[in-house]
Amino acid sequence: MFDTGDTIAAVSSPPGAAPRGIIRLTGPDALRFASNWFDPDDALPVHAQPSWSRIPGRVRLAGTTIPATAHIFRNPRSYTRADLVELHLLGAPGLLALLLDDLVAAGARRAGPGEFTARAFINGGIGLAEAQGIAALISAQSDAELSAARRLLTGQLSTVAAVAREELADLLSLVEGALDFADEPIDFITADQLRSRLVALASRLDATLAAGAAAERFGVLPRILLAGRPNAGKSSLLNRLTGLDRAISSPIAGTTRDRLAAPIKLPIGDALIIDVAGVDPSTEQINQLAQDSASAAVHDSDLILQVVDAAAPVDPPATRCDIVVLNKCDLLDAAGREKLSARLHAATGLEVRSVSAATGAGCDELLAAISESLRARRMDVREQQLALAVEHRDALAAATQAIRRAIDLAASDARARADAELIAVELHEAADRLGMLTGELVPDELLGRIFARFCIGK
Numbered sequence: 001m002f003d004t005g006d007t008i009a010a011v012s013s014p015p016g017a018a019p020r021g022i023i024r025l026t027g028p029d030a031l032r033f034a035s036n037w038f039d040p041d042d043a044l045p046v047h048a049q050p051s052w053s054r055i056p057g058r059v060r061l062a063g064t065t066i067p068a069t070a071h072i073f074r075n076p077r078s079y080t081r082a083d084l085v086e087l088h089l090l091g092a093p094g095l096l097a098l099l100l101d102d103l104v105a106a107g108a109r110r111a112g113p114g115e116f117t118a119r120a121f122i123n124g125g126i127g128l129a130e131a132q133g134i135a136a137l138i139s140a141q142s143d144a145e146l147s148a149a150r151r152l153l154t155g156q157l158s159t160v161a162a163v164a165r166e167e168l169a170d171l172l173s174l175v176e177g178a179l180d181f182a183d184e185p186i187d188f189i190t191a192d193q194l195r196s197r198l199v200a201l202a203s204r205l206d207a208t209l210a211a212g213a214a215a216e217r218f219g220v221l222p223r224i225l226l227a228g229r230p231n232a233g234k235s236s237l238l239n240r241l242t243g244l245d246r247a248i249s250s251p252i253a254g255t256t257r258d259r260l261a262a263p264i265k266l267p268i269g270d271a272l273i274i275d276v277a278g279v280d281p282s283t284e285q286i287n288q289l290a291q292d293s294a295s296a297a298v299h300d301s302d303l304i305l306q307v308v309d310a311a312a313p314v315d316p317p318a319t320r321c322d323i324v325v326l327n328k329c330d331l332l333d334a335a336g337r338e339k340l341s342a343r344l345h346a347a348t349g350l351e352v353r354s355v356s357a358a359t360g361a362g363c364d365e366l367l368a369a370i371s372e373s374l375r376a377r378r379m380d381v382r383e384q385q386l387a388l389a390v391e392h393r394d395a396l397a398a399a400t401q402a403i404r405r406a407i408d409l410a411a412s413d414a415r416a417r418a419d420a421e422l423i424a425v426e427l428h429e430a431a432d433r434l435g436m437l438t439g440e441l442v443p444d445e446l447l448g449r450i451f452a453r454f455c456i457g458k
């Protein structure tokens with residue numbers, strides 16, 4: 001399904017303009033391709049440069065040269081366990097596309113989604129749970145999801161599964177040993193011993209399943225996005241509404257550079273509140289990444305609050321918006337508040353809520369309005385994020401069930417002896433299911449589904 005013998009290339013930096021862009025190449029010809037387009041500043045050609053080196057130089061492109069650095073990771077000491085080169089250059093999308101086109105014209109293949117990680121997995125660099133952790137990391141948007149993804153990534157699940165498989169292998173050798181030497185007067189394992197080891201194993205797997213469920217929950221919480229111009233008070237509002245002191249709030253416009261998310265308790269249940277960089281059309285290009293992240297967050301939210309600064313009121317932009325929040329109301333008197341609310345309502349046709357992140361005034365009413373809106377919307381479950389963990393959960397659950405069936409079969413010494421073959425079948429089943437988590441036994445079709453969730457270049 002995945003061809004790993006050729007050389008693939010992709011832009012692996014996020015879409016949009018940025019100070020730096022990355023083209024990634026991996027495969028047997030990665031070094032050759034790199035040396036055709038990249039001239040190191042020192043005289044040493046690319047193929048003679050040491051592994052793990054960062055080489056300053058220039059990329060030859062469209063009849064000119066532009067400054068770049070090449071990062072070389074040689075087989076097998078690379079992410080994909082094949083030669084891997086990253087060319088870092090100015091992050092202009094047109095430029096990166098041009099270089100990629102050139103590489104493809106010269107014989108490299110455009111990488112499909114997740115193909116770099118697929119190679120890392122297939123070549124034995126990482127386990128399946130870790131690969132899924134990477135997929136989750138790429139799509140994670142909140143701190144909670146991020147740390148859940150990191151735990152996956154560090155192979156926690158693979159480790160649990162690997163330890164459990166060893167225990168199963170040990171038990172299997174005893175159960176099968178008893179079968180093979182049924183006529184010998186040797187006691188390999190008593191039914192009591194077998195049951196107690198299986199019970200301990202099942203409860204360890206249950207605990208892992210429960211921990212996984214708690215981590216997954218964050219992936220399916222409704223998302224509430226705070227949008228609005230820099231300095232409108234979004235970070236202060238996030239702090240106020242969540243009761244946390246997380247966002248950096250400062251009087252300098254544009255201090256919220258990237259997404260921040262925090263869990264929030266609503267009358268209808270938990271939700272995530274997300275603060276992104278203020279969308280300000282006048283900001284300079286260096287903010288592009290943050291702005292892109294903001295647009296992606298808009299796309300991904302269940303409810304969007306446009307925060308308007310009462311001290312510098314401007315009508316919210318005609319983008320998607322559900323509730324207008326007029327913040328810093330402590331700076332206005334009641335009449336001023338009324339007038340401004342009426343104006344914003346007339347301009348947008350939306351519900352306007354006056355609050356003060358500074359004093360907390362109006363915040364309870366805002367939370368109630370958010371709850372009501374979410375209830376009215378009956379937000380859909382985010383299947384994709386949930387799906388990330390579904391294979392894990394199914395595998396763990398199936399393994400646990402097989403172990404429980406084995407426990408039932410081993411009710412007494414007499415039964416354990418009579419049903420030894422069936423017990424062995426269940427233990428094999430459990431080990432096979434866990435093998436999916438350590439990446440040892442993975443059907444092709446499942447692999448395809450997993451790596452299809454990645455973005456290209458990862």
Ligand code: GDP
Nearest residue numbers: 231232233234235236249250251328356357358
């Ligand atoms: P952001 O850029 O939208 O995240 O805005 P911040 O939360 O960083 O707030 C910008 C400035 O407005 C900071 O100096 C805050 O202290 C101030 N601020 C935020 N909310 C209020 C409020 O309700 N009342 C007053 N008076 N100032 C506020």
